[in-house]
Amino acid sequence: MSRVHADANAILGKSWYDYDNFRIDWSPPDRYEIVRRLGGGKYSEVFEGVDMLNSERCVIKVLKPVAAKKIKREIKVLRNLTGGPNVIALLDVVRDPSARYHSLVMEYVEAVDWKRLFPILTEGDIKHFTCQLLLALSHVHEHGVMHRDVKPANVMIDYQRRQLRLIDWGLAEFYHPNVDYHIRVGSRYYKAPELLVNYKYYDYSLDMWSVGCMFASMIFRKEHFFRGSDNDDQLLKIMKALGTELFDLYLKTYNIHFETEIDNLLINYPKQPWTRFITAENRHLASQDALDLLDKLLRYDHGQRLTAKECHGELFLTGHFGVDFFFSSTPIFQ
Numbered sequence: 001m002s003r004v005h006a007d008a009n010a011i012l013g014k015s016w017y018d019y020d021n022f023r024i025d026w027s028p029p030d031r032y033e034i035v036r037r038l039g040g041g042k043y044s045e046v047f048e049g050v051d052m053l054n055s056e057r058c059v060i061k062v063l064k065p066v067a068a069k070k071i072k073r074e075i076k077v078l079r080n081l082t083g084g085p086n087v088i089a090l091l092d093v094v095r096d097p098s099a100r101y102h103s104l105v106m107e108y109v110e111a112v113d114w115k116r117l118f119p120i121l122t123e124g125d126i127k128h129f130t131c132q133l134l135l136a137l138s139h140v141h142e143h144g145v146m147h148r149d150v151k152p153a154n155v156m157i158d159y160q161r162r163q164l165r166l167i168d169w170g171l172a173e174f175y176h177p178n179v180d181y182h183i184r185v186g187s188r189y190y191k192a193p194e195l196l197v198n199y200k201y202y203d204y205s206l207d208m209w210s211v212g213c214m215f216a217s218m219i220f221r222k223e224h225f226f227r228g229s230d231n232d233d234q235l236l237k238i239m240k241a242l243g244t245e246l247f248d249l250y251l252k253t254y255n256i257h258f259e260t261e262i263d264n265l266l267i268n269y270p271k272q273p274w275t276r277f278i279t280a281e282n283r284h285l286a287s288q289d290a291l292d293l294l295d296k297l298l299r300y301d302h303g304q305r306l307t308a309k310e311c312h313g314e315l316f317l318t319g320h321f322g323v324d325f326f327f328s329s330t331p332i333f334q
């Protein structure tokens with residue numbers, strides 16, 4: 001059971017988390033015009049659009065029929081969380097007359113591609129944007145929702161405006177104690193150990209592993225910190241860093257039966273000190289404070305990982321902040 005917010009949905013009530021029984025008032029699509037394609041995935045195509053009523057830019061996420069059964073969940077989560085800090089705002093839900101296509105209209109973000117962003121981030125940037133991501137996740141977790149797909153592609157960063165938005169709530173789910181959840185969620189490089197050993201009773205801390213992977217990527221200047229070629233190799237990459245001893249302890253703590261034919265997963269690996277990943281290129285970013293914080297996120301045992309709130313508190317209060325500390329939207333200065 002989650003160490004925090006285990007009863008969030010019980011307190012917020014059925015009208016908050018019951019996404020099956022709620023009616024959606026679809027708007028007609030005429031108000032919006034598609035400008036260009038931004039991207040796409042298994043479940044949707046994403047476009048930049050314009051709202052012709054106010055000439056504002058927007059993003060139109062057209063859901064593919066295969067995603068039909070989960071539309072209600074994504075809309076319910078977005079409706080509940082819109083307005084939360086650094087959560088992408090849902091502006092409208094539209095359906096064409098034939099009711100063949102359902103689309104979500106969201107606020108537009110002038111996002112910079114992660115591939116170009118992670119090599120230029122300064123220490124101040126890393127603190128600022130990680131704080132913004134943690135503000136989003138502490139709000140979301142407090143309100144009973146796990147994102148379940150935190151990764152750079154779902155964190156829109158407008159570097160000029162120093163704004164961050166957490167997007168793509170298509171895999172998000174409401175957390176209830178002692179419920180077993182699907183383990184085929186998330187994106188490989190950011191999958192937490194509990195998903196890789198088929199432990200289904202996970203919670204909000206799933207997202208905190210992914211935050212750890214992103215934080216490691218930023219401070220060590222490595223696009224994806226654990227880069228496995230498949231789910232088994234993903235676990236192997238993690239074991240080569242965190243060691244086998246703590247992995248075995250993790251399995252025992254939660255009575256997880258993990259069988260594998262992969263010989264490499266049966267070898268004993270020592271835990272590597274985080275200083276092992278420091279290079280001449282990232283030395284100026286991988287401070288001892290940063291390594292200490294990383295060590296509290298990348299834990300096999302999800303119950304031991306910092307919560308978003310705890311992590312934000314530590315990051316906000318550690319050491320000096322870059323110049324932007326005094327001008328950013330940090331709470332004290334809001």
Ligand SMILES: Brc1nc2nc[nH]c2c(Br)c1Br
Pocket residue numbers: 038039046059061088106107108109110111156167168
């Ligand atoms: Br939502 C959303 N999804 C996107 N996919 C690619 N770029 C995107 C932006 Br910008 C937003 Br906002």
